Amino acid sequence: MISKRIGLLAVFGVATALLLAACGSEEPTATPTATPEQPAAAPTATVDRFEAEWSALIEAAQADGELVITMGGAAGRAFRPIVAVFDEKFGITTTVATGSGSGHVNRVLAERTAGRYLVDIMFGGATSVNSRLIPADVLGPIGELFIHPEVLDQSLWYSGKHWYADPEQKFIFTFAARGGPTNLTMRYNTDLVSQEDIDGFTSVFDYLDPKWAGKIVAHIPGGGGGGGTYYLTYVHPDIGRAWVDAFVAPELDVTFTNDRPFIIDGIAKGKFAMGIAIGGAGRDLESLGTLGAPVAAIRKDFKEGGAMTASSAIHLMTTPTQPPNPNAQKLWANWFLSKEGQTLMHTISEADVEPTLREDVTEWGRTLEQDRKIAGQSYYFFTSDPELVLQREEALAYADNAYKAARGG
Numbered sequence: 001m002i003s004k005r006i007g008l009l010a011v012f013g014v015a016t017a018l019l020l021a022a023c024g025s026e027e028p029t030a031t032p033t034a035t036p037e038q039p040a041a042a043p044t045a046t047v048d049r050f051e052a053e054w055s056a057l058i059e060a061a062q063a064d065g066e067l068v069i070t071m072g073g074a075a076g077r078a079f080r081p082i083v084a085v086f087d088e089k090f091g092i093t094t095t096v097a098t099g100s101g102s103g104h105v106n107r108v109l110a111e112r113t114a115g116r117y118l119v120d121i122m123f124g125g126a127t128s129v130n131s132r133l134i135p136a137d138v139l140g141p142i143g144e145l146f147i148h149p150e151v152l153d154q155s156l157w158y159s160g161k162h163w164y165a166d167p168e169q170k171f172i173f174t175f176a177a178r179g180g181p182t183n184l185t186m187r188y189n190t191d192l193v194s195q196e197d198i199d200g201f202t203s204v205f206d207y208l209d210p211k212w213a214g215k216i217v218a219h220i221p222g223g224g225g226g227g228g229t230y231y232l233t234y235v236h237p238d239i240g241r242a243w244v245d246a247f248v249a250p251e252l253d254v255t256f257t258n259d260r261p262f263i264i265d266g267i268a269k270g271k272f273a274m275g276i277a278i279g280g281a282g283r284d285l286e287s288l289g290t291l292g293a294p295v296a297a298i299r300k301d302f303k304e305g306g307a308m309t310a311s312s313a314i315h316l317m318t319t320p321t322q323p324p325n326p327n328a329q330k331l332w333a334n335w336f337l338s339k340e341g342q343t344l345m346h347t348i349s350e351a352d353v354e355p356t357l358r359e360d361v362t363e364w365g366r367t368l369e370q371d372r373k374i375a376g377q378s379y380y381f382f383t384s385d386p387e388l389v390l391q392r393e394e395a396l397a398y399a400d401n402a403y404k405a406a407r408g409g
Contacts, residue, residue, distance in 0.1 A: 046149075050148075054148070057330060062092060064092070064324075064327050066094070066095065068121070069083070069095070069119075069121040070119055072100065072280060073098050074284075074351065075098075077351045078314060081350055097119075101129075102125075104122060105128045105132050108133065108138060109138070112136065117322040117324055119324075120323040121317065121323075121329060121333070124318070126227075126228070129318060130166055130172070138321065139172075140319050141171065142173045142317070142319045143173075145330045146337075148335070148337070150338045150339050151337045156358060164386070167392070169386050172317075174357065175315060175316075175336075175356060176354040177355070178310075178355065178371035178372075179373035182307040183302055184207070184276055185309075186298045187282050187295060187297050188275075188296060188297075192274075198298060205243060212274070213253045218247075218275065220258050221400045221402070221403040222403070225277075231391075231392050232382045233247075235388050235391050236380065244399050248402050248406045249406050254276075267285055306377055307382060311354055314354070337358075345365075346365035347363055347366070353365075355371055355373060
């Protein structure tokens with residue numbers, strides 16, 4: 001069992017910024033002095049170099065003329081307005097292909113087999129990317145594309161660093177995440193789960209109560225969707241294998257399926273009381289809830305503490321190798337992750353998004369208040385902590401094997 005200290009992070013950005021500002025006010029910055037051996041530093045030289053490089057990149061991207069992005073349905077709904085701003089600002093035509101994460105992975109792998117390279121940017125789940133795209137050498141290190149000072153300066157990012165959802169910490173860039181209690185993002189039917197039931201939940205182990213036998217729906221372990229939940233429970237120091245074993249056991253009689261519409265309809269129409277490990281279906285259910293459907297997400301403090309997670313279908317970005325439009329790819333990666341791009345993600349997205357990991361974005365826009373990280377609060381960052389993501393494949397394999405063993409497979 002890993003130590004409780006592993007992965008436990010705190011939001012220090014505000015405090016650090018205030019401390020640095022205080023220190024700076026006490027001692028003015030010295031003016032560089034020229035000597036015969038060492039000329040005075042030119043404060044604007046770096047800025048001028050970047051502006052020249054940025055202008056050249058825009059011109060080259062315009063010569064490309066196009067950009068091709070794959071997104072899941074949720075990301076497509078959220079980010080289309082941002083794509084429109086990008087196109088208008090830089091004079092580029094972007095094609096957005098939406099669909100399931102596994103469908104995009106299948107598409108790209110099939111294209112590569114045929115010697116075709118048709119995708120510049122991908123938004124998608126960490127499970128299929130880690131297990132299929134990275135081993136197939138489809139992705140390039142996204143950090144090698146960064147030239148924008150606001151992106152390169154890691155002090156402007158949460159906890160003073162860039163975050164990645166792959167073990168090598170270079171392929172799957174995590175740019176946003178929600179902070180909150182460890183509730184496993186459970187969604188429930190409000191006609192079948194009472195407020196008294198909700199008040200009685202104090203731990204994720206309460207989901208395993210025999211009273212809920214036959215009333216839970218979930219993605220099949222190893223099937224892609226819901227992988228984040230199986231991974232989180234496995235690596236969490238206060239949850240672990242015992243929870244996974246009990247969840248997949250015949251006694252709890254969970255309905256396992258990878259049919260997303262079935263999951264959504266089953267919860268919304270009362271076939272199931274709750275959904276756990278349901279991946280992107282959770283956001284669809286929340287959207288139905290805002291339209292009056294009897295569905296909601298549980299959000300309350302649990303014994304297992306706080307967690308920070310990135311919705312893999314939306315807030316993870318990768319850059320395929322040999323892109324058809326390399327300059328447009330580079331321009332998007334830098335602009336979208338800049339303060340401007342991430343602010344627009346908050347303010348003009350057409351769906352709720354998770355708070356950016358940039359510390360200099362202060363307009364909250366479409367982010368939900370309960371998803372915003374609280375200064376001073378500690379979180380396990382399960383989707384991107386490098387010491388934890390190393391265990392991702394092990395965790396998913398364990399859940400898959402436990403599920404099969406419970407069914408005699």
